[in-house]
Amino acid sequence: xxxxxxxxxxxxxxTPWALLVRDGLIAWIxxxxxxxxxxxxxxxxxxxxxxxxxxxxxxxxxxxxxxGVAARLAGAPYTDGGxxxxxxxxxxxxxxxxxxxxxxxxRSALSAGTxxxxxxxxxxxxxxxxxxxLRIIGRVAERMPLRVIRTFLGAHAVPSDxxxxxxxxxxADEMIPAVAAEGAAxxxxxxxxxxxxxxxxxxxxxxxxLDAGLGLRLHAEQLARTGAxxxxxxxxxxxxxxxxxxxxxxxxxxxxSTTVATLLPAPALILRDRMPPARALLEAGASVAxxxxxxxxxxxxxxxxxxxxxxxxxxxxxxxxxALTAAxxxxxxxxxxxxxxxxxxxxxxDLVAWDAEHEGAFALHLGAxxxxxxxxxxxxxxx
Amino acid sequence: xxxxxxxxxxxxxxTPWALLVRDGLIAWIxxxxxxxxxxxxxxxxxxxxxxxxxxxxxxxxxxxxxxGVAARLAGAPYTDGGxxxxxxxxxxxxxxxxxxxxxxxxRSALSAGTxxxxxxxxxxxxxxxxxxxLRIIGRVAERMPLRVIRTFLGAHAVPSDxxxxxxxxxxADEMIPAVAAEGAAxxxxxxxxxxxxxxxxxxxxxxxxLDAGLGLRLHAEQLARTGAxxxxxxxxxxxxxxxxxxxxxxxxxxxxSTTVATLLPAPALILRDRMPPARALLEAGASVAxxxxxxxxxxxxxxxxxxxxxxxxxxxxxxxxxALTAAxxxxxxxxxxxxxxxxxxxxxxDLVAWDAEHEGAFALHLGAxxxxxxxxxxxxxxx
Numbered sequence: 001x002x003x004x005x006x007x008x009x010x011x012x013x014x015t016p017w018a019l020l021v022r023d024g025l026i027a028w029i030x031x032x033x034x035x036x037x038x039x040x041x042x043x044x045x046x047x048x049x050x051x052x053x054x055x056x057x058x059x060x061x062x063x064x065x066x067x068g069v070a071a072r073l074a075g076a077p078y079t080d081g082g083x084x085x086x087x088x089x090x091x092x093x094x095x096x097x098x099x100x101x102x103x104x105x106x107r108s109a110l111s112a113g114t115x116x117x118x119x120x121x122x123x124x125x126x127x128x129x130x131x132x133x134l135r136i137i138g139r140v141a142e143r144m145p146l147r148v149i150r151t152f153l154g155a156h157a158v159p160s161d162x163x164x165x166x167x168x169x170x171x172a173d174e175m176i177p178a179v180a181a182e183g184a185a186x187x188x189x190x191x192x193x194x195x196x197x198x199x200x201x202x203x204x205x206x207x208x209x210l211d212a213g214l215g216l217r218l219h220a221e222q223l224a225r226t227g228a229x230x231x232x233x234x235x236x237x238x239x240x241x242x243x244x245x246x247x248x249x250x251x252x253x254x255x256x257s258t259t260v261a262t263l264l265p266a267p268a269l270i271l272r273d274r275m276p277p278a279r280a281l282l283e284a285g286a287s288v289a290x291x292x293x294x295x296x297x298x299x300x301x302x303x304x305x306x307x308x309x310x311x312x313x314x315x316x317x318x319x320x321x322x323a324l325t326a327a328x329x330x331x332x333x334x335x336x337x338x339x340x341x342x343x344x345x346x347x348x349x350d351l352v353a354w355d356a357e358h359e360g361a362f363a364l365h366l367g368a369x370x371x372x373x374x375x376x377x378x379x380x381x382x383x
Numbered sequence: 384x385x386x387x388x389x390x391x392x393x394x395x396x397x398t399p400w401a402l403l404v405r406d407g408l409i410a411w412i413x414x415x416x417x418x419x420x421x422x423x424x425x426x427x428x429x430x431x432x433x434x435x436x437x438x439x440x441x442x443x444x445x446x447x448x449x450x451g452v453a454a455r456l457a458g459a460p461y462t463d464g465g466x467x468x469x470x471x472x473x474x475x476x477x478x479x480x481x482x483x484x485x486x487x488x489x490r491s492a493l494s495a496g497t498x499x500x501x502x503x504x505x506x507x508x509x510x511x512x513x514x515x516x517l518r519i520i521g522r523v524a525e526r527m528p529l530r531v532i533r534t535f536l537g538a539h540a541v542p543s544d545x546x547x548x549x550x551x552x553x554x555a556d557e558m559i560p561a562v563a564a565e566g567a568a569x570x571x572x573x574x575x576x577x578x579x580x581x582x583x584x585x586x587x588x589x590x591x592x593l594d595a596g597l598g599l600r601l602h603a604e605q606l607a608r609t610g611a612x613x614x615x616x617x618x619x620x621x622x623x624x625x626x627x628x629x630x631x632x633x634x635x636x637x638x639x640s641t642t643v644a645t646l647l648p649a650p651a652l653i654l655r656d657r658m659p660p661a662r663a664l665l666e667a668g669a670s671v672a673x674x675x676x677x678x679x680x681x682x683x684x685x686x687x688x689x690x691x692x693x694x695x696x697x698x699x700x701x702x703x704x705x706a707l708t709a710a711x712x713x714x715x716x717x718x719x720x721x722x723x724x725x726x727x728x729x730x731x732x733d734l735v736a737w738d739a740e741h742e743g744a745f746a747l748h749l750g751a752x753x754x755x756x757x758x759x760x761x762x763x764x765x766x
Contacts, residue, residue: 070743074702269697270746300744301751307690314652319457360453361683363653368684 001378002038003351007045010359011321011328013343019048021349024377028345043353043373047361049324050341051115051350051376052305053331056241056262056291058153059105060098060133061123063089065297069270083123083157086296090123095136102140105294105302110146111383112303113371115350116331116340117146120189122153123296127175130154134184145376147350149335151217152176152185155197155205168201172208180212187215187238192228199231206235215336217262221246222273233257239289239334243276244268251277255284260334263326264293265311271298278316289330290316290323307367314366320359349378384761385421386734390428393742394704394711396726402431404732407760411728426736426756430744432707433724434498434733434759435688436714439624439645439674441536442488443481443516444506446472448680452653466506466540469679473506478519485523488677488685493529494766495686496754498733499714499723500529503572505536506679510558513537517567528759530733532718534600535559535568538580538588551584555591563595570621571595574602575611582614589618598719600645604628605656616640622672622717626659627651634660638667643717646709647676648694654681661699672713673699673706690750697749703742732761 006016009029018035020028028036063086068076090098102119109117119141121133134150141148154171158164179185188209192202202218209216215238220228222242229250232240240254241262254261263276281288290312294302301307305327312323332341339348353373354361361369374381389399392412401418403411411419446469451459473481485502492500502524504516517533524531537554541547562568571592575585585601592599598621603611605625612633615623623637624645637644646659664671673695677685684690688710695706715724722731736756737744744752757764 064740064744066739066741066743066747068743069747070696070703070741073696073743073746074704266749270749272697272700297747300748304749304751307749307751313453313456314655317655320453321457356449357447358449358453360449360451360456361447363456364449364452364680365683366649366653366687366690368687368690 002035002040003043003048004032004035004040005043005046005048007043008047008358009343010047010049011325019343021378024349026343026345026347026349029343045357046353046372047356047358048351048353049359050328050343051352051374052113052327053116053335053341054109054114054292054305055118055239055289055331055334056264056293057117057302058120058122058295059102059302060119060121060136061086061090061296062093062097062101063296068297082297084160086123087125087157087159091129095132098133098136099140102136103144106140106144106146106148108303109305110144110374110381111371112306113352113354113374114305115146115352115374115376116149116335116337118149118151118335120151120153122156125154125157125159127178130175131178131182131184134179138184145379145381147376149187150185151187151189152179153189155190157191157196164197165201168197168204172205176205176208176212176214180214185214187217189217189219191219192231193219193223193226195223199227202228202231203235206237210235217241221250225250229254233259238336241291244273246277248280251280251284251286254281254286258287260287260289260330262289262291262334263312263316264291265315266304266308267293267298269311269315275315278312278318282318282322287330287333288326289334290326291331304367306362306369309362310366313363320363324359324362349375351375385418385423386426386431387415387418387423388426388429388431390426391430391741392726393430393432394708402726404761407732409726409728409730409732412726428740429736429755430739430741431734431736432742433711433726434735434757435496435710436499436718436724437492437497437675437688438501438622438672438714438717439647439676440500440685441503441505441678442485442685443502443504443519444469444473444679445476445480445484446679451680465680467543469506470508470540470542474512478515481516481519482523485519486527489523489527489529489531491686492688493527493757493764494754495689496735496737496757497688498529498735498757498759499532499718499720501532501534501718503534503536505539508537508540508542510561513558514561514565514567517562521567528762528764530759532570533568534570534572535562536572538573540574540579547580548584551580551587555588559588559591559595559597563597568597570598570600572600572602575614576602576606576609578606582610585611585614586618589620593618600624604633608633612637616642621719624674627656629660631663634663634667634669637664637669641670643670643672643713645672645674645717646695646699647674648698649687649691650676650681652694652698658698661695661701665701665705670713670716671709672717673709674714687750689745689752692745693749696746703746707742707745732758734758
C-alpha cells in the first residue's frame with residue numbers, strides 16, 4: 001500500500017510525499033516522484049502524522065466528580081475525597097459496567113487519533129480489585145484495534161484500612177508478584193508525592209517491580225518537590241510524570257538521563273497549578289512526552305491528545321513540532337516502544353490523516369482537529 | 384411542553400425540577416412536585432443550561448493560517464501578514480464557497496450548544512466586500528435555527544491601498560451609512576488598538592455608528608493599554624472585548640458602567656498573551672461575558688464555547704458558575720438581548736441538555752462535553 005500526499009507529513013517529511021506500507025510497517029518514505037509502484041491511496045493536502053501516543057491514562061473508574069471540581073474551583077479545599085471517592089464508586093461497579101466505561105473511553109481516544117494508550121489501574125487498591133481492573137483493560141484491549149499497554153498503579157493512594165508503610169509493603173510483597181505472575185501489567189506506577197507515598201515507600205515498591213521483571217514509572221513532583229524525579233532516574237524508571245514542581249536541579253538530572261519527562265498540562269490547568277518546566281527540560285536535553293492524564297477527578301477527557309498538543313504549544317511554551325513529537329515519539333520512549341511514534345522505515349505503520357493542512361492547526365484550533373482516516377499496523381480503522 | 388429532570392438546572396434552579404415552555408418562552412420553572420400537567424419530556428439526571436451565547440466571532444473567511452500560527456509559536460515575529468492575508472484569500476472566494484464555510488462553522492457552533500452567535504464581517508475591507516460578507520451571514524442565518532446577530536467590522540484593519548485616517552473616514556462616512564441603509568448589521572465594531580485604529584479614528588467610526596442607529600462594540604486593550612475601554616464606556620458601547628492589557632483604572636471604569644467586559648481566553652492562550660483581569664472585573668461589579676473569538680488567525684474553533692467556559696474556570700480564575708453565566712447571561716447582555724441567556728419565566732426557551740451531570744464537567748473535561756438535546760425558542764433542534 002502506497003500512501004501519497006501533497007500536504008504536510010509531520011513532524012517532518014518531504015512534500016509531495018509517498019509512504020510505502022508493507023507487513024504493518026513503514027517500508028519506505030520519500031518524494032512522490034521516486035515512489036515505487038503499488039496500490040495508491042491519495043491523501044491530498046491532508047496533514048499526516050504518526051498515530052498519537054497517550055502514555056498516561058486512568059480509564060477504569062465509575063462515578064462522576066464534576067461537582068467536586070466545581071467546588072474546588074470555587075475555593076473549596078483541594079480534595080473532594082479525591083481518589084478514595086472514586087475507589088468506592090469503582091469497587092461497587094460490576095465488570096460489565098466497567099468494561100463498557102473503559103471501552104467508551106478508549107473509543108473516544110482512538111477516534112481522536114490516539115493509536116497507542118497506556119492504561120493504569122489504581123481505583124481498586126486491593127489485590128482482587130486491582131487485578132479485576134487490569135483484566136478488564138485486557139479484555140477491552142483484545143476487542144479494540146488500538147495498542148494498549150497496562151500499568152499496575154496499586155500505589156495510587158493509601159486505602160482507609162491501611163497505614164501508608166504497611167500498604168506499601170503489601171503492594172511490594174503481595175500485589176506486585178501476583179500481577180507479574182498473571183502477566184496483567186508491563187509497568188508499575190507509584191504516586192510518589194506528599195500525602196501519598198514517600199521516597200522510602202516508593203523505592204520499596206519500585207524495587208519490587210524491577211525484581212518482578214516489570215518496568216517502572218512514577219507520578220513525581222506534582223504536589224511538592226520531593227526528589228521523586230531523582231529516585232526515578234536512579235531506579236531506571238521509564239518515565240517520571242507530572243513534574244509541575246520540578247526545579248533546576250531536577251531538570252539537570254533528567255537532562256542527563258534516559259528517563260522520560262512526561263508532562264500533563266491538562267490536569268495542571270484544571271488544578272490551576274504551575275506548569276512543568278517544559279522549555280528548560282527540552283533545553284537540558286531531556287526526552288519529553290506529552291500525555292493526557294485522563295482520569296476520574298483532575299481531567300476527564302479521553303479523546304484529548306489533540307488538545308494536549310495545543311496546550312503544549314501554548315501553556316508549556318513548546319513549538320508545535322516539539323509538542324507533536326512529544327505526543328508521538330516522546331510517548332513511545334516513555335512506554336519503551338521504540339518501534340512506534342515516528343515516520344521512518346522499519347517503524348510501525350500507525351498513521352493519522354487529519355482534517356487539517358498543517359500541524360499548526362493543533363494550536364490554532366486548540367485540539368478541535370479530527371482524524372479523517374486512521375491506520376494501525378497498516379490496517380485502516382473504521383471511524 | 385414540560386421539561387423535567389432530577390439533575391442540575393444550571394447556573395441555578397431547584398432539584399428535581401420542571402420547566403414549562405409555551406409559545407417559545409419559559410412560562411414557569413419550579414419543583415417537579417408543583418409542576419402543572421402538560422406533555423412531559425423527562426431529561427433524567429442530565430445537566431440542563433440556557434443555550435450558550437457566543438458574542439464574538441468572525442466566521443466569514445477563506446484560507447488556512449495554521450502554518451503561520453506554528454511559525455509564530457516557534458519564535459517568528461507576531462504576524463504572518465495576519466488579517467490582510469485572510470482578506471486576500473476571502474476576497475478571492477466566491478459566494479458559494481464562503482456560504483459553505485460560514486454554514487459549516489455555525490453548524491459546528493450549534494452542535495456544541497451555542498444557540499445565539501454574533502457574526503462579524505471584517506475580512507473584506509471594502510464596501511462591496513463587507514456588504515457581500517454581511518449578506519452571506521444573513522443568507523446562512525435564514526436557513527439555520529440558531530439566532531444570528533450581525534456586526535459590521537469594516538474597521539478590522541487598514542487595507543493596503545489606504546492610509547489609516549483616510550480609511551477610518553471612509554468607514555465612517557461611506558460604509559456605515561450603506562450598511563445601516565441595507566439593515567445588514569445591528570452593531571459596528573472597531574479594532575481599537577496600536578497598529579490598527581487609534582482613539583480618534585475609533586471615536587469617529589463609533590459616532591458614525593451611533594448616528595446611523597447601530598450599536599457599538601470595540602476590540603479594546605488587547606495589544607496595549609490605549610484607553611479604548613474608557614472610550615467604549617463614554618460612547619455607550621454594548622461591549623468592549625479582549626482587555627488582556629486592562630489595568631486597575633480600566634477595571635474601575637468598567638465596574639461602574641453598563642458596558643459589558645467580554646473576555647476571550649482562547650486567543651489569549653494561543654498568542655501566549657497575559658489573561659484579562661477576570662476576577663478583578665467581577666469584583667468591581669462589571670458585567671462579564673465569555674466568548675470564543677473564533678476567527679482566521681488567532682483561534683479557529685467555532686464549536687468551542689464549552690472549552691471557553693472551561694478556560695474561564697481555569698485560566699481566568701472564575702468559578703464554573705461565573706464562567707457559565709458569562710457564556711449565557713453575559714453574552715446576552717453584551718448583545719443587548721435581555722430575553723436570552725437565563726432560566727426565568729418570560730425568557731426565551733433556548734435550552735441545552737448535556738451529556739454531563741453537573742456544570743463542573745465544563746472544567747473537568749476542558750470542553751469535551753456535548754449537547755444531547757437542544758431547543759431554540761422551544762423548538763427542538765435535530766443534532
